[in-house]
Amino acid sequence: MPQDSPAPAPNAILAPGAVFVGGGGAAHAEAQHLLLKYGNRHGLIAGATGTGKTVTLQVLAEAFSTAGVPVFLSDVKGDLAGLAKPGDPGGKLHGAFAARAATIGYDLGYTGFPVTFWDLWAEQGHPVRTTVTEMGPLLLARLLGLTGAQEGVMNIAFRLADEEGLPLLDLKDLQAMLIFVGENARDIGLRYGNVSAASIGAIQRQLLVLENQGGTRLFGEPALDLADLMSVAPDGRGRINILAAERLMGAPRLYATFLLWLLSELFEELPEVGDPDQPRFVFFFDEAHLLFDDAPKALVDKVEQVARLIRSKGVGVYFVTQNPADVPDDVLGQLGNRVQHALRAFTAKDQKDLARAAQNYRPNPAFNTEAAIREVGTGEAVTSFLEAKGVPGIVQRTLVRPPASQLGPITPDERAAVIAASPFGAKYATTIDRDSAFERLRARAEAAAKEAEAVEEPEPEFKAGRRYGGNTVPAKKPASRSSRSDSIAETFGKSLARQLGTQAGRSIVRGVLGGLFKAR
Structure with a gap:
């Protein structure tokens, strides 16, 4: 040879x-x-x-x-x-x-x-x-041609991924993480600064361009x-x-x-x-x-x-x-x-x-x-x-x-x-797809959807106002709001569960998250 x-x-x-x-x-x-x-x-x-x-x-x-x-x-x-x-x-x-x-x-x-x-x-x-984490936000911002504000959002996404234990290995992990940041923009903004939907959308568009150039093969x-x-x-x-x-x-x-x-x-x-x-x-x-x-x-x-x-x-x-x-x-x-x-x-x-x-x-x-x-x-x-x-x-x-x-x-x-x-x-030779941010956020969304369905359908024998043996069973108390000690991930899950309790909420999941979390 x-x-x-x-x-x-x-x-x-x-x-x-x-x-x-x-x-x-x-x-x-x-x-x-x-x-x-x-x-x-x-x-x-x-x-x-x-x-x-x-x-x-x-x-x-x-x-x-x-x-x-x-x-x-x-x-x-x-x-x-x-x-x-x-x-x-x-x-x-x-x-x-x-x-x-x-x-x-x-x-x-x-x-x-x-x-x-x-x-x-x-x-x-x-x-x-390489992995998205190894590439880091600075080089990714250069790769995607991001503005200063968009690079700031990218840094926030990396920071939250680290804090929440969400490994960023490939592009779908990063895309899922950006949706997570967008869904929690209000809570995140109080801690890290404003996150606009326009910035999230611009980054996602650049990631699509990167995919078309073959960037999907680079990360993993x-x-x-x-x-x-x-x-x-x-x-x-x-x-x-x-x-x-x-x-x-x-x-x-x-x-x-x-x-x-x-x-x-x-x-x-x-x-x-x-x-x-x-x-x-x-x-x-x-x-x-x-x-x-x-x-x-x-x-x-x-x-x-x-x-x-x-x-x-x-x-x-x-x-x-x-x-x-x-x-x-x-x-x-x-x-x-x-x-x-x-x-x-x-x-x-x-x-x-x-x-x-x-x-x-x-x-x-x-x-x-x-x-x-x-x-x-x-x-x-x-x-x-x-x-x-x-x-x-x-x-x-x-x-x-x-x-x-x-x-x-x-x-x-x-x-x-x-x-x-x-x-x-x-x-x-063989690509490995480990459990990472995409899979973990999908699991959280599915768990939140099940919790929301349970909230929407009260148990028949305990419906509010029904009398059993001469006693009136009080209506179930609404779920309490997130405490200050809740993590951003917990707040995200509870907020999403409440949204899922309505027909409109279920539509949001199908329209915003469904395309991302479907089997690939």
Whole structure:
């Protein structure tokens, strides 16, 4: 199988404690290396379409895997699946690759890598899921494009779910919880602030849009286990986790939010490791501009915080995008290892962005950085990697080494073989639907309906005003109002029971709750 291909010789991709990126040859600098010790200091791969960003991403993923570092990346065009298969010595690209390898003094050898495929739709990889609770209200608000008031309602729903013991695992749990909040808006408003029906309705509409985009598949169990992403193959190489993102790119906000959730989970779950000799995990965020497009400041601040602190947990984050200007300055300042492919300057804005990109590098007296970024060809880049003590290296013009794995996609049969051989297939194949908010609220509503029916139908032998043995039996006293000690859930049940005591109340249940709580 491709993932069982023998690992390349240690000096083919790695120098002692470093990743070989490229360089050397006439008019180019000596060999350029990314020091593994600073691999968790994050990085940037930028450049216009068709300039070689995907190959650079593939080359770095291979090198980290060879060093025993697990990698996560998203395959937005289907090109990166070739990591699972060795390059072809008889292929049409071999001649160009061999010539480049000779130019930069690289011993070209082909090999496949241990790859695990993941897919939100479970079509081109193992299904990948999280729970609504793990996603949290902030990221959900970003995913749904909520206003400040609507985000506040979302926070209330999460808080009440926690207090009432109502697990939020999938979308139907969240939808049921929002109805619960809407039915109890008056009681909830006294404690947490006003909850308007308009806000509830707007959130529900956005959830419907998310369902149509495939969001239902994202939420549920079994949720993705980070330990599976961070596993190492039997031969000691780190697994390369590839998310099939071609279809996912049709819902860019879903794509960006999922990757940000994954990054946040790594930040929250992993322990501090200080300053390791090499990263524990490397995360490539392709099409990174989607993360920051129209993002609220709170979200950008969170990304900056994660980028600043997650490196002490041994995680390196590499943003892949067309233009460094796509990344906010506060985040860009955290990216110590940089590979800048060509930028085109056709407009005044392009020229301004080009000049700005050049200013991010430590100058090299041998050439003009701005001119070099404009002039480098496909597969060539302007690079700067952290040196001893974390000092930025002088900018260099670098020929990126050829990949050892296949450049381009693999066949469906080859992908299916890799998926079948994966150790994670059985774990994620079957969806689990545990007892959670949807089921528990449905049970409460059904119990309230039965209680209301009992209230409506008094026992025949004890009807009010009937005389038995000369004594008049008094009418049954009406149910008392909820006490202040009642929980919101108890108040909800009693209020609902009273409503159910009338024909109008029964209509409310059928119209408002019936569609939600019917068997699915």
